[in-house]
Amino acid sequence: MSLKKLKSIYTQFDKTNELISYKVLSSGHINDTYLIENNKNTKYVLQQINHGVFKDVPGLISNKVKISKHLQNKLNHLSEKELKRKVLCFVPTIKQKYYHLDAHGNYWNMMIYINDCITYETVPSEQVAYEGGKLIGEFLNLTGDFDANKLIEVIPKFHDMSYRFSQFQDSLKIASKERLEKAERYINLVWNLKDEMHIIQNLKESGAIKIRVTHNDTKISNVLFDTNNKGLCVIDTDTIMPGVVHYDFGDSIRTICNTAAEDEKDLNKVTFNMNYYKAYEKGFLEKVNLELSPVAIKYLPLGAKTMIFIMALRFLTDFLNDDIYYKTTYPDHNLDRSKNQFKLIESFTEQYPEMETK
Missing domain, CATH: 3.90.1200.10 (Aminoglycoside phosphotransferase (APH), C-terminal lobe)
Known part of the structure; x- marks a missing residue:
């Protein structure tokens, strides 16, 4: 995926700021996922959902957003900063949808990146x-x-x-x-x-x-x-x-x-x-x-x-x-x-x- 292509997708979620860099996140067998950064040093995870595997991508994204909002409501005692680290927070498009359908029929969604975290492929302790x-x-x-x-x-x-x-x-x-x-x-x-x-x-x-x-x-x-x-x-x-x-x-x-x-x-x-x-x-x-x-x-x-x-x-x-x-x-x-x-x-x-x- 080229930087130009990712920039065009990113503008569907944010027309104010510019995507300046990205890297591929390789975890997972199914979707194509990218860590992106804009000119305000804000990081997001931009993901292309595999519509060959998932037949109803709008429904899938609706599921994700419903559960994330439910978790946010259950954890509303936390500060906004803490909440964004405890729950996946999805970013709507400029059309106020939670996915973008590109010209090639690919579905994209974007969420706030959680900084200062660790993942494991195998458990160390x-x-x-x-x-x-x-x-x-x-x-x-x-x-x-x-x-x-x-x-x-x-x-x-x-x-x-x-x-x-x-x-x-x-x-x-x-x-x-x-x-x-x-x-x-x-x-x-x-x-x-x-x-x-x-x-x-x-x-x-x-x-x-x-x-x-x-x-x-x-x-x-x-x-x-x-x-x-x-x-x-x-x-x-x-x-x-x-x-x-x-x-x-x-x-x-x-x-x-x-x-x-x-x-x-x-x-x-x-x-x-x-x-x-x-x-x-x-x-x-x-x-x-x-x-x-x-x-x-x-x-x-x-x-x-x-x-x-x-x-x-x-x-x-x-x-x-x-x-x-x-x-x-x-x-x-x-x-x-x-x-x-x-x-x-x-x-x-x-x-x-x-x-x-x-």
């Missing part, structure tokens, strides 16, 4: 795991009274296990012989885990666990920390929609408790860190425990295993589909991501009895 648990727990606690029916389903059937298995089966029919051979071991693992991996969905469909506002992408890199490693702000809210708490708990655990990066090729480095699990769970339950039923709490560990599995399955399916969804940087990137998650499941399963204490 139990303190960070604990603070991450508190922040996600607080996010769910503060959105617990928001009517999830007011949100669109950004990606229909996003965590629907039956749907993900259907996608997987379709990919088996069209995958090349070479890719099927490379993935054979992991294809067999999928079938072995099928029944167990439907338990959370069955509980949701039966009404045994509550449908509510969920973030749906709570990997640790979507949590901002301040310079003292205190939880600051939950970011990347594109996938906010109705769901169950187990998805958010599980996806956090998936990234927080992996001792290696999500695409680490050396599987000997991939293990499940039980100390981080316990630290995260402690922080998480401090914030949401009163909202959760005994049934919901009982199945939190299975929620973690399920989310690790669903990411393994999605990476594997995309590999079999010739990498049409996630950004990749080399031919077997999605397969390596899937292998990584299956190795994490193996390590998780070995320690599972320690988690089933409630």
Whole structure:
């Protein structure tokens, strides 16, 4: 993306000041995101939403803005400066919309950049795991009274296990012989885990666990920390929609408790860190425990295993589909991501009895 192009987009949000510099923010598999600075030394995050993945981008942005305004109202005791660091603040266009549709059919939104913060791809300490648990727990606690029916389903059937298995089966029919051979071991693992991996969905469909506002992408890199490693702000809210708490708990655990990066090729480095699990769970339950039923709490560990599995399955399916969804940087990137998650499941399963204490 050229500076000239970004300047033209920026003027749709601000005609008074001039964009003078930018850099690409590489975090995330889906959208194109830029840190920009104007001539008043003010920084923003300017993002192009992938409308190939997200079919209703105006609805997606409406979800994000509704939840951000709800959080701002819940935290109105904070100063304006503090609030802008604790909650994503979206900037309207000069037409008073929260997105701009450019001449090429691309959707853009802009938010205030949060300075002096830290993100992690992997967790360095139990303190960070604990603070991450508190922040996600607080996010769910503060959105617990928001009517999830007011949100669109950004990606229909996003965590629907039956749907993900259907996608997987379709990919088996069209995958090349070479890719099927490379993935054979992991294809067999999928079938072995099928029944167990439907338990959370069955509980949701039966009404045994509550449908509510969920973030749906709570990997640790979507949590901002301040310079003292205190939880600051939950970011990347594109996938906010109705769901169950187990998805958010599980996806956090998936990234927080992996001792290696999500695409680490050396599987000997991939293990499940039980100390981080316990630290995260402690922080998480401090914030949401009163909202959760005994049934919901009982199945939190299975929620973690399920989310690790669903990411393994999605990476594997995309590999079999010739990498049409996630950004990749080399031919077997999605397969390596899937292998990584299956190795994490193996390590998780070995320690599972320690988690089933409630």
